Amino acid sequence: MKYVDLDFFHVAFLILGGLIAGFINVLAGSGSFITLPVMIFLGIPAPIANGTNRIAVFFQNMVSARSFYTNRLLPLKQALWLSLPSVAGSLIGAWIAVDINKKMMETAIGIIMLIMLAFMFYKPEKWLKSHKTEKASVPDLKWWHFMLLFFIGIYGGFIQAGVGVFLLVGLVLGINYDMVRANAIKAFINLVFTPFALIVFILSNQVDYVSGFILTAGSVTGAYIATRTAIRWGAVYIRWIVVAVIVFSSVKLLFF
Numbered sequence: 001m002k003y004v005d006l007d008f009f010h011v012a013f014l015i016l017g018g019l020i021a022g023f024i025n026v027l028a029g030s031g032s033f034i035t036l037p038v039m040i041f042l043g044i045p046a047p048i049a050n051g052t053n054r055i056a057v058f059f060q061n062m063v064s065a066r067s068f069y070t071n072r073l074l075p076l077k078q079a080l081w082l083s084l085p086s087v088a089g090s091l092i093g094a095w096i097a098v099d100i101n102k103k104m105m106e107t108a109i110g111i112i113m114l115i116m117l118a119f120m121f122y123k124p125e126k127w128l129k130s131h132k133t134e135k136a137s138v139p140d141l142k143w144w145h146f147m148l149l150f151f152i153g154i155y156g157g158f159i160q161a162g163v164g165v166f167l168l169v170g171l172v173l174g175i176n177y178d179m180v181r182a183n184a185i186k187a188f189i190n191l192v193f194t195p196f197a198l199i200v201f202i203l204s205n206q207v208d209y210v211s212g213f214i215l216t217a218g219s220v221t222g223a224y225i226a227t228r229t230a231i232r233w234g235a236v237y238i239r240w241i242v243v244a245v246i247v248f249s250s251v252k253l254l255f256f
Contacts, residue, residue, distance in 0.1 A: 010042050011214055018218025022060040024245060025164055026187065026226035032161035033249050035215060048208050051201030053160055054194050055212030060223035061191040067227040068184035078141060079185045083192035085146045089153025090193040094200035097158045110253030117246045139176040148174055157197040162249055
């Protein structure tokens with residue numbers, strides 16, 4: 001199904017938006033705050049844009065998770081366990097997406113993200129732990145960790161935008177992963193739960209496949225570049241990217 005006539009202008013905007021979003025999504029999250037407005041600006045209805053966006057998110061996280069795994073930064077067994085509750089949550093979130101007052105939800109999310117900004121400066125040593133010094137440190141999983149991922153999954157299924165930031169805060173401050181491994185696990189969790197939410201949108205006829213795969217071309221390229229950047233830079237620079245994304249996303253949700 002195609003919702004807009006794609007000329008050079010539309011294709012270029014989709015690829016560029018995907019490229020930037022793919023880069024931001026891997027390093028911090030909230031890249032969907034770029035892709036969703038781009039698609040809406042091009043004439044794709046907001047509910048369709050919300051579903052279509054999942055195609056690019058899936059493939060960019062596939063590239064990212066594979067790269068982290070190749071570099072031995074993805075604790076696969078724990079990542080798999082943590083992804084299971086997010087799958088259940090994403091199905092619920094996707095099904096209720098059409099029934100919630102979207103503006104009210106966006107305002108609440110903007111406020112929550114500002115609160116998360118305070119957490120970024122609470123015990124900053126947790127955000128600055130490097131994978132080089134914490135190579136053998138793998139935290140023990142507790143029952144409430146799974147509940148945390150379940151609720152984040154609900155949000156991810158509902159709108160996707162900003163879920164990467166929620167995952168990073170949960171994985172770093174909640175479960176105690178270092179920043180780089182948290183990015184790796186974030187990519188894997190997104191990879192696992194996204195197709196389940198996408199199926200719900202497909203069944204609801206809310207996916208523009210042509211625009212989705214064009215967007216994917218840019219997103220995958222951005223994800224690959226960002227993954228290499230995350231591995232080279234480590235935790236310090238990624239933390240400040242997360243801060244910048246939270247500020248930008250909160251302002252956009254609350255005032256625009």
